[in-house]
Amino acid sequence: xxxxxxxxxxxxxxxxxxxxxxxRKGYHSTSMRDLARSSGMSLAGMYYYVRGKEELLQLIxxxxxxxxxxxxxxxxxxxxxxxxxxxxxxxxxxxFFAAHMAEMKVLSHEANALPEDRLARVNxxxxxxxxxxxxxxxxxxxxxxxxxxxAAAYVLFGMMNWIYNWYDPAGExxxxxxxxxxxxxxxxxxxxxxxxxxxxxx
Amino acid sequence: xxxxxxxxxxxxxxxxxxxxxxxRKGYHSTSMRDLARSSGMSLAGMYYYVRGKEELLQLIxxxxxxxxxxxxxxxxxxxxxxxxxxxxxxxxxxxFFAAHMAEMKVLSHEANALPEDRLARVNxxxxxxxxxxxxxxxxxxxxxxxxxxxAAAYVLFGMMNWIYNWYDPAGExxxxxxxxxxxxxxxxxxxxxxxxxxxxxx
Numbered sequence: 144x145x146x147x148x149x150x151x152x153x154x155x156x157x158x159x160x161x162x163x164x165x166x167r168k169g170y171h172s173t174s175m176r177d178l179a180r181s182s183g184m185s186l187a188g189m190y191y192y193v194r195g196k197e198e199l200l201q202l203i204x205x206x207x208x209x210x211x212x213x214x215x216x217x218x219x220x221x222x223x224x225x226x227x228x229x230x231x232x233x234x235x236x237x238x239f240f241a242a243h244m245a246e247m248k249v250l251s252h253e254a255n256a257l258p259e260d261r262l263a264r265v266n267x268x269x270x271x272x273x274x275x276x277x278x279x280x281x282x283x284x285x286x287x288x289x290x291x292x293x294a295a296a297y298v299l300f301g302m303m304n305w306i307y308n309w310y311d312p313a314g315e316x317x318x319x320x321x322x323x324x325x326x327x328x329x330x331x332x333x334x335x336x337x338x339x340x341x342x343x344x345x
Numbered sequence: 346x347x348x349x350x351x352x353x354x355x356x357x358x359x360x361x362x363x364x365x366x367x368x369r370k371g372y373h374s375t376s377m378r379d380l381a382r383s384s385g386m387s388l389a390g391m392y393y394y395v396r397g398k399e400e401l402l403q404l405i406x407x408x409x410x411x412x413x414x415x416x417x418x419x420x421x422x423x424x425x426x427x428x429x430x431x432x433x434x435x436x437x438x439x440x441f442f443a444a445h446m447a448e449m450k451v452l453s454h455e456a457n458a459l460p461e462d463r464l465a466r467v468n469x470x471x472x473x474x475x476x477x478x479x480x481x482x483x484x485x486x487x488x489x490x491x492x493x494x495x496a497a498a499y500v501l502f503g504m505m506n507w508i509y510n511w512y513d514p515a516g517e518x519x520x521x522x523x524x525x526x527x528x529x530x531x532x533x534x535x536x537x538x539x540x541x542x543x544x545x546x547x
Contacts, residue, residue, distance in 0.1 A: 169371070169373060171371060171373060171374055172373055251510070252454060254510070290517045290518055291518075291526060294512075294518055294523060294526055295526065295530070297507065297508075297510075297511040297512070298504045298507075298526065298527055298530060299504075300507065300511075301503045301504045301505070301506065301507025301508065301510075302500045302503045302504050302507075303503070304503065304507060305499065305500075305502065305503025305504075305506060305507055306499070306503065308453070308456070308499075308503075309499045309502075310496075310499070315492045316492055316493070316496055321496060324493060324496055324497065324500065325500055327534060327535075328497070328500060328530065328531060328534035328535045329530060329534060330534065331533055331534030331535070331537075332529060332530035332531060332532065332533030332534030332535070333529075333530045333533070333534070335533075
C-alpha cells in the first residue's frame with residue numbers, strides 16, 4: 144500500500160481537476176490539452192495515468208460511485224433500525240456530495256457520454272447504490288406498493304442530487320443542516336406515514 | 346390572431362424538434378444542419394424564424410418558463426388555502442414537465458449555455474417562477490426560517506425536476522399519480538409539520 148501512495152496522489156489530483164473542468168465546460172467541449180493546463184501536468188504525464196479523456200471520465204465516475212457506495216454501507220451498518228438506516232443514508236449522501244459538487248455535476252450531466260462498454264461498468268456500481276437505497280426504503284415502508292417505493296427512491300435522489308444546481312456549501316446552510324432538512328421532509332412525508340412499519344410516528 | 350396561426354405552428358414545430366435534438370445530443374454538439382434534418386425544414390426556412398442556434402435555445406427556454414409560469418398562476422388561483430395552492434403548484438409542475446421532458450432536460454442541462462444578455466432574459470422569467478413557489482411556501486409554513494424555506498423550495502424543485510433522469514410518462518406510474526406521490530412527500534414532510542399554519546395536520 145505505501146509504495147502505491149505517490150502514484151495514487153497524482154492520479155487523485157488529476158481526477159479532481161478533470162472533474163472540475165468537465166463540470167464547468169462540459170465533457171465534449173474539453174480537450175486533453177485543457178485538462179493538462181488545469182492539472183498542471185504535461186500531456187505525456189497525463190497519458191502515463193490514462194489512455195485518454197474517456198478513461199478519465201470513466202475513472203471519475205467509477206471512483207465517485209464506489210466511494211459513495213462504500214461510505215453509505217458503512218453509515219447504515221452503524222444505525223439501529225430501518226428509519227435510522229435511511230436517515231444515515233440521506234445524511235451520508237448529502238454530505239458526501241456537498242464535498243464533491245463537481246463530481247456530482249459530472250455524474251449527472253455526463254451520465255450518457257461514455258461509450259457502451261465503459262458505461263456498463265459505471266452503471267453496474269450505480270445500480271448497486273440504487274439497490275441499497277431501494278432495500279432501505281422497503282424495510283422502512285414495507286407496505287408501499289413496489290412501483291411507488293421505487294419511484295420514491297428516485298424522488299429522494301432528486302431532492303439530494305439537484306443541489307449541484309443551487310447549493311453553496313460555504314453559504315448560510317451547512318451541509319449537515321441541509322441533510323437534516325432533506326431527511327425531515329422525506330422521512331416525515333414518506334416513511335412516518337407508516338406508523339406500523341416504523342413504530343415512530345409522532 | 347387567426348392570421349398568425351400558420352407562422353406559430355411552424356415555429357412551435359421547430360422549437361419542439363430542436364428541444365428533442367438538444368436533449369439527445371447536447372446544445373454544443375448540435376448544428377443548424379442537424380436541426381434542419383430533424384425538423385424537416387430547410388436551413389433557409391429555419392433562418393426565416395430565428396437568427397441561429399442561440400436564439401433557438403433562448404426561445405425554447407423562454408417559452409417553456411413562460412408557459413409553466415402562466416399555467417401555475419392559473420392553477421393556484423383556483424385553490425382555496427395555502428396548502429391547496431402549494432398542492433396545485435406541484436400537480437401543475439409535475440404534469441407539465443411530464444408532457445415536456447425534452448424541454449425540461451434542456452432547461453436543466455443548458456442553463457448556462459446562452460451568452461449573458463440572452464441568459465438574463467430567460468433568468469428573469471425563471472426568477473418569477475421561483476418567487477411564486479417561495480411565496481406559496483411562506484404562506485403554507487410561515488414559521489419556517491427564511492433560509493430553510495428558500496432551501497425547501499429548491500429541494501422541492503429537485504424532487505420534481507430530476508424526473509427527466511428516470512421517469513417514463515408512458516410507464517407504470519401515470520403523471521397524475523407521480524404528482525400525488527411528490528405532493529404527499531413534500532406536504533407531509535415539510536408543511537404538515539406546521540399544524541397551526543395550515544390547520545390540517547392529520
